[in-house]
Amino acid sequence: MGGHGSENLSTQLERYSGTSWEIELLLFAEAERTERATPRKRRRVREEGRAPVSRELNMAVTFLVFALALKIFGYQGVERITEDVQVFLSFEETEDLLMNAVNIFKDVLLIVGAFVVFSMVAGVMIGALQTRFLFAPKALKPDLNRINPIEGFKRLFSLRSLVELLKSVLKVAIVGIVVYQVLKNRWDEMILLTEMSVNDAFANFWDITSEITLKSGMILLALAVFDYFYQRWEFEKSIRMTKQEVKDELKEVEGNPEIKRRQRQMMYDILRRRMLEEVPKADVVITNPTHFAVALKYDPDTMNAPVVVAKGVDHLAFKIIEIAKENDVPVLRNPSLARALYYKTEIGEEIPVEFYRIVAEVLVYVYAKKGVRI
Numbered sequence: 001m002g003g004h005g006s007e008n009l010s011t012q013l014e015r016y017s018g019t020s021w022e023i024e025l026l027l028f029a030e031a032e033r034t035e036r037a038t039p040r041k042r043r044r045v046r047e048e049g050r051a052p053v054s055r056e057l058n059m060a061v062t063f064l065v066f067a068l069a070l071k072i073f074g075y076q077g078v079e080r081i082t083e084d085v086q087v088f089l090s091f092e093e094t095e096d097l098l099m100n101a102v103n104i105f106k107d108v109l110l111i112v113g114a115f116v117v118f119s120m121v122a123g124v125m126i127g128a129l130q131t132r133f134l135f136a137p138k139a140l141k142p143d144l145n146r147i148n149p150i151e152g153f154k155r156l157f158s159l160r161s162l163v164e165l166l167k168s169v170l171k172v173a174i175v176g177i178v179v180y181q182v183l184k185n186r187w188d189e190m191i192l193l194t195e196m197s198v199n200d201a202f203a204n205f206w207d208i209t210s211e212i213t214l215k216s217g218m219i220l221l222a223l224a225v226f227d228y229f230y231q232r233w234e235f236e237k238s239i240r241m242t243k244q245e246v247k248d249e250l251k252e253v254e255g256n257p258e259i260k261r262r263q264r265q266m267m268y269d270i271l272r273r274r275m276l277e278e279v280p281k282a283d284v285v286i287t288n289p290t291h292f293a294v295a296l297k298y299d300p301d302t303m304n305a306p307v308v309v310a311k312g313v314d315h316l317a318f319k320i321i322e323i324a325k326e327n328d329v330p331v332l333r334n335p336s337l338a339r340a341l342y343y344k345t346e347i348g349e350e351i352p353v354e355f356y357r358i359v360a361e362v363l364v365y366v367y368a369k370k371g372v373r374i
Contacts, residue, residue, distance in 0.1 A: 033240035038249055045239055051131040052235035056167065057224035058123045063217030065122040069115050070210035130228075167227065171220065178216045182208060272316070275347060278309040279320055280327035284366045287331055292338040293317035295324065296351070298363060305350040306359050311342050330366045337362075 037045070045051075128134075183190065186208055193201045241249075279285070282295035283306075295310040297303075312320050324331050337358060345351055351359055 035241045037239040052231045054228040056227040060220035060224040061126045062119045062123040066119040067214035275310045279323040285324040285331045286338045289333045293320040294341040308345045
């Protein structure tokens, strides 16, 4: 009888059974992810090894570090390479040419290797900083979805793959343009390399290489800054949650509200029953008499002051009064004292000092009626 708003999901699916695109649209609307990920979801995602990382930032920093290393150690490296090349060119025997070449260029290989390792370490550190040194053993576990051809096909033709392809083309284009511009501007020097001394030729070549690396790194860094924020935005979007997921997680963390409500009710019933069991042991019950009831007990040998053993309002107050009368516990009407004791004391606590005098008068009256000598 109701409108569409009152129909459940299954009813709407049956109504749209003939149009698959409408079903997909309905399911999308039903599970739209509009909520930010909760801290618990973020921890779970990190445990799975997922974190926003910009590969472009790693590459840009690697380029810049390599360029910086070329600038700092360039002169010493050129000298060393020049010396090794001159020694190699002056070598006349050919039977052990390969072995001698390895020995001669050993220092050169160490210098180049140091540059490469230094740049790789810088790239790894940037990646670690982006993920806040994430280490996720779960990510190392085998996942059949990674080798699933259907899932691989989906990833291949996804929007993310298209973006990555465009970025790769852009990076190649950037480096290509930088190389072209640098070589174009220094073409005269390149032509004269063959006429220079070995030392000057290597110095010029080293300088051109460092210029290409530095300019490429700076332009790639500009691209990397944009990509870094894009990766973070895409990551935040990918871990969004539906309203139902947030509710379900809240139930898991804090417990089902209905169960918690029943638990609180059970605890209340237990405490209430224990409290009412103490009423027959009380010396007096002070009432409003229609809304408040407070039961007091006093033992001069074990207590410093009278103790509140039960209290209640409305229905519970009537129950305390009823039990007191059934067990011949005196019930006295004192509205102001009943209200004050109810609000200022808790069950099991001694009454405050300010009530000593008036409660003492009440107890004297009660003991006198019972014929108890104080």
